Amino acid sequence: MxxxxxITGLGTINAIxxxxxxxxxxxxxxxxxxxxxDLFDTAGFRSRTGGQIKNxxxxxxxxxxxxxxxxxxxxxxxxxxxxxxxxxxxxxxxxDKIKKDMGVVIGGGAGGLLEAEEFYGKLLTTGKRGRxxxxxxxxxxxxxxxxxxxFDLMGPKATFMTACSGGGTxxxxxxxxxxxxxxxxxxxxxxxxxxxxxxxxxxxxxxxAADVCRPFxxxxxxxxxxxxxxxxxxxxxxxxxxxGARIYGEILGYGITCDAYHMTAPDExxxxxxxxxxxxxxxxxxxPDDIDYINAHGTATPVNxxxxxxxxxxxxxxxxxxxxxxxxxxxxxxxxxAAGALEAIVSVLALHHGFIPPxxxxxxxxxxxxxDYVTSGSRKAGLRAVLSNSFAFGGNNTTLxxxxxxxxxxxxxx
Amino acid sequence: xxxxxxxxxxxxxxxxxxxxxRVVVTGIGMVTPLGIGKEEFAAGLFSGKTGIxxxxxxxxxxxxxxxGAEVTPxxxxxxxxxxxxxxxxxxxxxxxxxxxMALRDAGVEITEDNRDRTGxxxxxxxxxxxxxxQFSGTLLTQGPSSVNPILVPNIVMNAPAxxxxxxxxxxxxxxxxxxxxxxxxxxxAYAAAEIRRGTADFMLTGGADILSKFYYEALTKFRALSPQxxxxxxxxxxxxxRNGTVAxxxxxxxxxxxxxxxxxxxxxxxxxxxxxxxxxxxxKPTDWPKDSEGIKLAWNRALxxxxxxxxEIQTIFAAANGDQFLDATEARAYEEIFADVETKPFxxxxxxxxxxxxSGGGIRACALALSxxxxxxxxxxxxxxPLSPLSFVTANHHDAVVNNAALAGISFxxxxxxxxxxx
Numbered sequence: 001m002x003x004x005x006x007i008t009g010l011g012t013i014n015a016i017x018x019x020x021x022x023x024x025x026x027x028x029x030x031x032x033x034x035x036x037x038d039l040f041d042t043a044g045f046r047s048r049t050g051g052q053i054k055n056x057x058x059x060x061x062x063x064x065x066x067x068x069x070x071x072x073x074x075x076x077x078x079x080x081x082x083x084x085x086x087x088x089x090x091x092x093x094x095x096d097k098i099k100k101d102m103g104v105v106i107g108g109g110a111g112g113l114l115e116a117e118e119f120y121g122k123l124l125t126t127g128k129r130g131r132x133x134x135x136x137x138x139x140x141x142x143x144x145x146x147x148x149x150x151f152d153l154m155g156p157k158a159t160f161m162t163a164c165s166g167g168g169t170x171x172x173x174x175x176x177x178x179x180x181x182x183x184x185x186x187x188x189x190x191x192x193x194x195x196x197x198x199x200x201x202x203x204x205x206x207x208x209a210a211d212v213c214r215p216f217x218x219x220x221x222x223x224x225x226x227x228x229x230x231x232x233x234x235x236x237x238x239x240x241x242x243x244g245a246r247i248y249g250e251i252l253g254y255g256i257t258c259d260a261y262h263m264t265a266p267d268e269x270x271x272x273x274x275x276x277x278x279x280x281x282x283x284x285x286x287x288p289d290d291i292d293y294i295n296a297h298g299t300a301t302p303v304n305x306x307x308x309x310x311x312x313x314x315x316x317x318x319x320x321x322x323x324x325x326x327x328x329x330x331x332x333x334x335x336x337x338a339a340g341a342l343e344a345i346v347s348v349l350a351l352h353h354g355f356i357p358p359x360x361x362x363x364x365x366x367x368x369x370x371x372d373y374v375t376s377g378s379r380k381a382g383l384r385a386v387l388s389n390s391f392a393f394g395g396n397n398t399t400l401x402x403x404x405x406x407x408x409x410x411x412x413x414x
Numbered sequence: 415x416x417x418x419x420x421x422x423x424x425x426x427x428x429x430x431x432x433x434x435x436r437v438v439v440t441g442i443g444m445v446t447p448l449g450i451g452k453e454e455f456a457a458g459l460f461s462g463k464t465g466i467x468x469x470x471x472x473x474x475x476x477x478x479x480x481x482g483a484e485v486t487p488x489x490x491x492x493x494x495x496x497x498x499x500x501x502x503x504x505x506x507x508x509x510x511x512x513x514x515m516a517l518r519d520a521g522v523e524i525t526e527d528n529r530d531r532t533g534x535x536x537x538x539x540x541x542x543x544x545x546x547x548q549f550s551g552t553l554l555t556q557g558p559s560s561v562n563p564i565l566v567p568n569i570v571m572n573a574p575a576x577x578x579x580x581x582x583x584x585x586x587x588x589x590x591x592x593x594x595x596x597x598x599x600x601x602x603a604y605a606a607a608e609i610r611r612g613t614a615d616f617m618l619t620g621g622a623d624i625l626s627k628f629y630y631e632a633l634t635k636f637r638a639l640s641p642q643x644x645x646x647x648x649x650x651x652x653x654x655x656r657n658g659t660v661a662x663x664x665x666x667x668x669x670x671x672x673x674x675x676x677x678x679x680x681x682x683x684x685x686x687x688x689x690x691x692x693x694x695x696x697x698k699p700t701d702w703p704k705d706s707e708g709i710k711l712a713w714n715r716a717l718x719x720x721x722x723x724x725x726e727i728q729t730i731f732a733a734a735n736g737d738q739f740l741d742a743t744e745a746r747a748y749e750e751i752f753a754d755v756e757t758k759p760f761x762x763x764x765x766x767x768x769x770x771x772x773s774g775g776g777i778r779a780c781a782l783a784l785s786x787x788x789x790x791x792x793x794x795x796x797x798x799x800p801l802s803p804l805s806f807v808t809a810n811h812h813d814a815v816v817n818n819a820a821l822a823g824i825s826f827x828x829x830x831x832x833x834x835x836x837x
Contacts, residue, residue, distance in 0.1 A: 044558040121554035132635035145699045145827040156692035161571035200553045204563035258588030260579040263567035394576025
């Protein structure tokens, strides 16, 4: 029988909360974290807003004796979320026998670009070469190395770089590592820092909203960029039960597909998204009727939201119209490489605490987006299984399915 | 440094007897400093040709290093449609061309019937360093309104795999991962696991990286490149006189499927992917490991996962690249592993001919598959004064009996991924 992989620790820092309990409250209260940026000068850009983590001081989250030398903002955010996840799982600091087989898998994004931009800008404008050691955290695989070396972890490490679906893929891969016996526990998640290059890229593509993103709204004009770190502790059920850990939920399955259509636009026929949801259902041994809530990709770009709505209808049939679907990007913004992992935490909190988070900023219904998008505040609801979508540039689609933990499992309860 | 126990026991009870679960390599595609495609590459590799020369594509006069292993000449039009070609940057051109060659080599056409169960897992250490530097450079000097939106899709590391899927038309699992010098090995392990799990029928997998000016300068500043501490600039893996590595580029992709699928399609496997072992050891982020514990950990996991013992491995395609620490640590690990083993493996380090492209594990995996087919072990170029009494291959070793071979992936930052290939 397939091993059952459960989630026993959560940690996050994002635009609407700096820890998991606050995040849960903010999601239920529909807090918007999209506002003017102060991380860098936004003069000359199409937009000025984003889901920035304000007043981030790394040592509020970790002991002074942990070195942050040469770390990027991304590394520090990832480490802060990891510490919370480990504490939350009762594994801080991890005991020796756990370290030996604990891996780190991360969905990455801009890595140390924010810091590198300062270095490179100075080089190009003044010809002055700063200290190249400032670039040592430029590439985002650095965050996994930092986490592993801080806690002496000896399991596998990998960083997924599929833009907006990397965080989701990281969690699916982490589950496989445990199922295949290549790790007994994995710290898995994603980290995405704000950077000028990322901000300029989405501005250049004219895919950002000027004020706030409005997923599924008739007048939506684009996404809001955000930043976040989101980390989970995954382990197999037996190990969680043995050590008496709190089980937040179970990772039931995932699916990855590709559009093979266009580098930046989703396939309007929605085939990639449909197949990704179907693959995740199959991997989870579930039918569409078992899903109680969908945490949508819902970027609020004109094309995505129509495509995703269409895909949901194709997979769920008539049930699509009664199935709650929301985009929490309306609150925490689109956190790119971290999005799949951050929204996995949303899904798991929804299962664990029994609520459906809302889509905020929604004003006018779009005839092409005609599902239940939970636009008038969060709801209380007992959920059994939640599906979460992440679709990315390059046509990369990842869908994850999480279940509420029960002894028999979601699929076997019917 | 925490204690790592001698016996490492990831549980794996499913001995692979089922043909549907055995993963084989049935195609190879390569864009390398030794040549384009497996014939040109093999001709270069087994004749002891080097891919290392003075860098031609950018000016290195201001730097302390001048050598590189560049891919040249390369005509992407041989492999890629003109319509898609102009949207691609260098790393995507390499990857799409290698993917096309791997499919041709396997003799598989992408059709309506197989496209949703064909995928790619690509490993890249640094991605499109050229495009990112160009885009950021314009942004930082001329402001946001001057940037070129056409560059945006190619900044993200998953662009090469995305372009490959569009050009070749397959729509199954598609992902890109990175972990510095083990990017390609980790990607291959993931792709093989997906075939084994039955979520894909065909997978392309391997690694791609490119040389670019700012990236090369950064490598020199990190003292990664020869001459680290003076002396003549060269790549000398496992040599006492080594003084750093030489930067390289290229792409190597394997075409994977289950043994059952290869048999039913009449495709002759080069070799089987038997197992994988991954691990980490506490190491400073930009340093190569200085102790052998992490290597031994991953090695033991790989053997365990393959149901093999150390004396059953006849050759190791090493990670050594001419770096002071990496090569010494890797050699010491093998001395320790094989101290009590009667039959010692032959060890060869291909980075002597191809330089260090960080995701060169893809090219080395292709070379390994070719070596197994031809029963020839290729030489380690630049190795004249071995630092250890291990059995290094310094000239072509013919008629080699290779039932099982190991591909070593070792990265700075202390990450390890060993793959075991079998006949």
